[in-house]
Amino acid sequence: MPILIDADALAARLDAERGAAPGASRTVVLDVRWTLARPDGRDAYRAGHIPTAVYVDLDGELADHGAVGEGRHPLPDEAAFTRAMRRWGLRDGDAAIVVDDASGMSAARAWWLLRHAGFADARLLDGGLAAWVAAGLPLEEGDVEPEPGDATAAFGAMPVVDLDEADALGAGDAGVLLDARAGERYRGEVEPIDPRAGHIPGAVSAPTAENLDVDGRFRSPDELRERFAALGIDDAHPVAAYCGSGVTAAHEVAALAIAGIDAALYPGSFSQWANRPERPVATGAAPEGDAA
Incomplete structure (x- = not known):
């Protein structure tokens, strides 16, 4: 199943489905506006979104903040995610197109969870809302409240690693652990939110x-394959990705998938690791760095 869709193709699908018979498969657009600085994106969504798009609350619907010790954005459970999918109006056989205003950095969390839940056709709008606007396509204001859907989450379609498995990947030759955060956070030069700065020892x-x-x-599949090969990723060893809290790491997993590489997500990510005092944190540009 494709991972991406471009703005013109999405617009064509929405136009073709306008006035379709009840019960026909549809394209459902999900708007995941979120940033670390402004987690509630509803006002931005209401000010202008792709026509028919439903707002998705990343903090409330794509994470379980009742889970203790699992990082800043623990995965929701199946029941909670089923309720979210149905609120969004998703039905079996639909295509879910996820979009944000950050080149997919937050929308990828919804894409990953939909794939993990076994939803067959989930795609990212390549370039996000900026690509839609650049194509001269219209926006609409206000809220969209769809009829409830009937989709059901069945987690397990996407690989995940836990804290110990991430540790093992970073510690030896078993595979590659990728740190998807900005370089200055990886090196430990800045840390805006977690209690310790740096990275998991051995992570690239x-x-x-x-x-x-x-x-x-x-980037193109060839360009992405070249990038990941330069980071030591091959077909012989597993790869997993983490970030601050498992949100933008889903974007890394999507990029790896575009390159033809299956990768696991470490949902707890650095927000879980940094809160475990017994786990060392490395600083500097090298994977092993200076552990502390």
């Missing part, structure tokens, strides 16, 4: 932003 710096071109769209 792979900032998610470098998967994108100057227009905020994903």
Whole structure:
């Protein structure tokens, strides 16, 4: 199943489905506006979104903040995610297109969870809302409240690693652990939110932003394969990705998938690791760095 869709193709699908018979498969657009600085994106969504798009609350619907010790954005459970999918109006057989205003950095969390839940057709709008606007396509204001859907989550379709498995990947030759955060956070020069600065020892710096071109769209599969090969990724060893809290790491997993590489997500990510005092944190540009 394709991972990406471009703005013109999405517009064509929405136009073709306008006035379709009840019960027909549909394209459902999910708007995941979120940033670390402004987690509630509803006002931005209401000010202008792709026509028919439903707002998705990343903090409330794509994470379980009742889970203790699992990082800043623990995965929701199946029941909670089923309720979210149905609120969004998703039905079996639909296509879910996820979009944000950050080149997919937050929308990828919804894409990953939908794939993990066994939803067959989930795609990222390549270039996000900026690509839609650049194509001269219209926006609408206000809220969209769809009829409830009937989709059901069945987690397990996407691989995950836990804290110990991430540790093992970073510690030896078993595979590659990628750190998707910006380089300055990896090196420990800044840390805006977690209690310790640096990275998981052995993890390789792979900032998610470098998967994108100057227009905020994903690089070609060949370019991404070349990038990941230079980071030591091959077909013989497993790979997993983490970030601050498992959000932008999903974008890294998507980039790896575009390159033809299956990768696991470490959902707890650095927000879980840094809160475990017994786990060392490395600083500096090298994977092993200076552990503390």
